[in-house]
Amino acid sequence: MNFKRCKLKRLDGQNPSYEKNKIMLKINNIHAQVGDNKILKGLNLQVKPGEVHAIMGPNGAGKSTLGNVLAGMEKVQVTEGSVDFLGKDLLELEIEQRASEGVFMAFQYPVEIPGVNNMYFLRAALNAQRKYRGESEMNSSVFLKLVREKIKMMNMRDDLLRRPVNEGFSGGEKKRNEIFQMSILEPKLAILDETDSGLDIDALKIVADGVNQLRNADRSFIVITHYQRLLDYIVPDFVHVLADGKIVRTGDKSLALELEETGYGWLDK
Amino acid sequence: MSELLKKQKNVEVHKRVNQSYKDGFVTDIESDTFPPGLNEEVVRAISAKKQEPQWLLDWRLKAYAKWLTMELPDWAKLKIPEIDFNAISYFSSPKSDENAPKSLDEVDPKLLETYAKLGVPLHEQEILAGVKRTKVAVDVVFDSVSVTTTFKKELKKVGVIFCSFSEAVKDHPDLVKQYLGKVVPIGDNYFSALNAAVFSDGSFVYIPKNTRCPMELSTYFRINEMNTGQFERTLIIADDGAEVSYLEGCTAPMRDENQLHAAVVELFILDNAKIKYSTVQNWYPGDEEGKGGIFNFVTKRAACNGVNAKVSWTQVETGSAITWKYPSCILRGDNSRGEFYSVALTNNYQQADTGTKMIHLGKNTKSTIISKGISAGKSHNTYRGLVRISKKAEGARNHTQCDSLLIGKNCGAHTFPYIECSNSTAQLEHEATTSKISEDQLFYCKQRGISEEDATSMIVDGFCKEVFKELPMEFAVEAKALLDISLEGAVG
Numbered sequence: 177m178n179f180k181r182c183k184l185k186r187l188d189g190q191n192p193s194y195e196k197n198k199i200m201l202k203i204n205n206i207h208a209q210v211g212d213n214k215i216l217k218g219l220n221l222q223v224k225p226g227e228v229h230a231i232m233g234p235n236g237a238g239k240s241t242l243g244n245v246l247a248g249m250e251k252v253q254v255t256e257g258s259v260d261f262l263g264k265d266l267l268e269l270e271i272e273q274r275a276s277e278g279v280f281m282a283f284q285y286p287v288e289i290p291g292v293n294n295m296y297f298l299r300a301a302l303n304a305q306r307k308y309r310g311e312s313e314m315n316s317s318v319f320l321k322l323v324r325e326k327i328k329m330m331n332m333r334d335d336l337l338r339r340p341v342n343e344g345f346s347g348g349e350k351k352r353n354e355i356f357q358m359s360i361l362e363p364k365l366a367i368l369d370e371t372d373s374g375l376d377i378d379a380l381k382i383v384a385d386g387v388n389q390l391r392n393a394d395r396s397f398i399v400i401t402h403y404q405r406l407l408d409y410i411v412p413d414f415v416h417v418l419a420d421g422k423i424v425r426t427g428d429k430s431l432a433l434e435l436e437e438t439g440y441g442w443l444d445k
Numbered sequence: 446m447s448e449l450l451k452k453q454k455n456v457e458v459h460k461r462v463n464q465s466y467k468d469g470f471v472t473d474i475e476s477d478t479f480p481p482g483l484n485e486e487v488v489r490a491i492s493a494k495k496q497e498p499q500w501l502l503d504w505r506l507k508a509y510a511k512w513l514t515m516e517l518p519d520w521a522k523l524k525i526p527e528i529d530f531n532a533i534s535y536f537s538s539p540k541s542d543e544n545a546p547k548s549l550d551e552v553d554p555k556l557l558e559t560y561a562k563l564g565v566p567l568h569e570q571e572i573l574a575g576v577k578r579t580k581v582a583v584d585v586v587f588d589s590v591s592v593t594t595t596f597k598k599e600l601k602k603v604g605v606i607f608c609s610f611s612e613a614v615k616d617h618p619d620l621v622k623q624y625l626g627k628v629v630p631i632g633d634n635y636f637s638a639l640n641a642a643v644f645s646d647g648s649f650v651y652i653p654k655n656t657r658c659p660m661e662l663s664t665y666f667r668i669n670e671m672n673t674g675q676f677e678r679t680l681i682i683a684d685d686g687a688e689v690s691y692l693e694g695c696t697a698p699m700r701d702e703n704q705l706h707a708a709v710v711e712l713f714i715l716d717n718a719k720i721k722y723s724t725v726q727n728w729y730p731g732d733e734e735g736k737g738g739i740f741n742f743v744t745k746r747a748a749c750n751g752v753n754a755k756v757s758w759t760q761v762e763t764g765s766a767i768t769w770k771y772p773s774c775i776l777r778g779d780n781s782r783g784e785f786y787s788v789a790l791t792n793n794y795q796q797a798d799t800g801t802k803m804i805h806l807g808k809n810t811k812s813t814i815i816s817k818g819i820s821a822g823k824s825h826n827t828y829r830g831l832v833r834i835s836k837k838a839e840g841a842r843n844h845t846q847c848d849s850l851l852i853g854k855n856c857g858a859h860t861f862p863y864i865e866c867s868n869s870t871a872q873l874e875h876e877a878t879t880s881k882i883s884e885d886q887l888f889y890c891k892q893r894g895i896s897e898e899d900a901t902s903m904i905v906d907g908f909c910k911e912v913f914k915e916l917p918m919e920f921a922v923e924a925k926a927l928l929d930i931s932l933e934g935a936v937g
């Protein structure tokens with residue numbers, strides 16, 4: 177299977193830029209709230225380059241909030257703690273700066289932007305990020321080639337490119353579009369927020385395949401999911417359980433299987 | 446009467462440069478300007494200055510008498526400050542007009558500079574060298590006087606008349622007489638009466654039978670002088686089977702006091718003829734505190750008198766402190782069609798009350814209304830539209846779509862659709878939406894690396910798409926740029 181190949185490649189250490197001990201993301205004792213609602217209560221997490229971390233946990237535990245803290249959503253107020261991303265204080269950066277530094281979030285609920293052409297949007301995003309990094313704008317023919325290549329990978333219909341961003345897309349198409357955007361923007365850290373929910377098994381495989389093709393020694397993933405099913409296709413290095421605003425357990429892939437059997441009832445004990 | 450003329454060197458120092466209004470410069474040229482005030486003498490003086498025939502003077506005087514009996518309309522959702530009509534000067538012309546310029550070489554170089562700043566493609570060479578290779582014939586109305594018309598010769602070859610209103614009165618009096626005031630009568634409304642009394646110049650277009658105008662026609666209006674009003678008239682006639690696309694653009698310098706613009710546009714569309722009339726209106730909107738800006742009271746009306754006649758109004762309104770404007774279509778000819786595509790954007794303290802009237806008189810007449818209102822800052826944006834189906838308008842159809850987009854929490858959007866239907870075979874559709882640029886949309890865009898400003902502009906552009914696609918290509922680009930400028934400071 178595809179993921180195996182990717183994983184093997186990484187473990188082979190063929191990519192010289194893979195530094196085993198370097199930490200990409202260091203989340204330190206984060207407390208965050210929305211209004212008066214305290215959601216994250218001292219969360220710690222470290223992610224090294226190339227790693228895939230799965231975050232599981234009951235509804236309302238704060239999984240999306242964790243993603244939003246990293247992406248910089250203004251509504252979420254960080255009251256304590258720090259986040260270091262590749263040597264930068266992530267919390268000091270604007271949302272769009274974080275994106276350009278390489279933080280990408282595949283949204284749980286991708287929004288629709290009426291009248292704005294999907295491809296136009298993506299090119300604007302890519303060029304905004306390139307500009308931030310001091311790179312030249314990508315011209316439309318090079319961009320088009322890139323798009324053609326990636327759209328095939330995501331098995332997406334061409335016409336979705338010309339349609340307004342997410343407007344009239346089915347649930348599955350929206351999720352695929354997120355991964356497609358990710359493949360064009362090539363982030364360093366991708367947060368996938370329940371990208372698997374609402375997907376049938378075929379769509380799930382396509383999405384997982386897209387993600388696996390992007391896996392490499394430098395790119396890390398935080399995969400938020402409810403179901404162990406996704407983790408059969410995107411095999412994580414670590415599985416964390418987030419409950420009541422904290423990581424309460426960490427294990428390897430087998431933890432996901434265990435959770436599938438036991439559920440989260442044990443948390444209440 | 447010469448004592449009425451006061452030479453005034455118009456050297457104005459900008460007190461404050463408002464970055465966001467890019468057209469807000471004052472041109473330092475010598476001009477002839479009437480002292481402020483309005484009375485019968487002034488009306489006569491304007492007419493004399495333009496060496497008009499008696500019939501036109503009589504028409505003006507009748508209009509003035511009518512205006513005196515009328516009152517400023519108060520039905521619009523606008524707060525209109527008291528306008529002192531005696532504080533306004535009713536005529537101003539660049540001085541070089543005294544020996545009317547015959548060609549571009551004779552035009553005051555300062556003026557040409559102004560147009561260059563405005564981006565008006567005045568030089569024919571420039572236009573010909575343009576990437577698009579579309580030709581645009583331009584008439585420029587600077588304060589009150591039409592300065593130059595390009596491409597006249599080429600148009601003449603196919604029989605198209607495109608000239609200033611004053612020239613038309615001199616050279617084509619019969620046409621002017623036949624059509625002037627026939628679709629917007631003198632007493633139609635307060636501002637049309639005022640315009641009829643004191644109008645100074647404007648554009649005139651006649652497209653002969655079965656002729657497709659070989660290029661876009663365009664007029665740029667600019668108010669430059671202090672305390673002047675601008676009252677231009679445009680008259681366009683498309684004879685049987687004729688076709689023309691016409692664009693007007695307008696700008697004004699930034700001034701602390703308000704300036705009045707009260708124009709009248711009359712269109713006549715005969716059998717199987719078509720007029721496409723596009724406006725990009727960018728009069729000075731006033732500053733962030735609502736100081737200054739143009740009061741824009743405009744009457745535009747098209748008479749589709751012929752069978753299969755078609756008119757299409759496309760407007761992008763971003764300027765003016767107050768906009769009061771309802772480009773209308775009278776669909777008299779059977780199978781005639783009227784279209785109204787509008788983007789109206791208000792920011793800061795701007796107020797707009799704009800829309801259209803579709804008057805269905807003929808059989809199987811069709812109308813389409815697409816209105817996009819964008820409100821930001823503390824502004825108020827109102828759509829007001831009337832669809833009237835008369836008894837005889839068998840099989841008439843209307844589709845109205847009216848969308849409002851709000852940016853921020855302190856602005857307002859209002860919609861007043863009026864429908865009067867006297868024929869049961871009519872089919873009317875009305876859709877209306879109000880939306881906000883949501884935080885989620887902005888977050889999504891920013892998460893992809895796009896700044897809030899660019900995201901807003903992108904979302905607004907997407908919102909306006911259906912209207913922008915109706916504009917001639919070059920102007921669609923200009924319109925988008927204008928929206929961006931007008932929205933500066935509206936976000937964040």
Ligand SMILES: Nc1ncnc2c1ncn2[C@@H]1O[C@H](COP(=O)(O)OP(=O)(O)O)[C@@H](O)[C@H]1O
Pocket residue numbers: 210213215233234235236237238239240241242251
């Ligand atoms: N924008 C918000 N406003 C108010 N409460 C919120 C908001 N977002 C999340 N919450 C609350 O925070 C808690 C955690 O939500 P979330 O992070 O979405 O959980 P999960 O993704 O783990 O299901 C929930 O109780 C939810 O109701």
Ligand SMILES: [Mg+2]
Pocket residue numbers: 239240241284369370
């Ligand atoms: Mg969630």
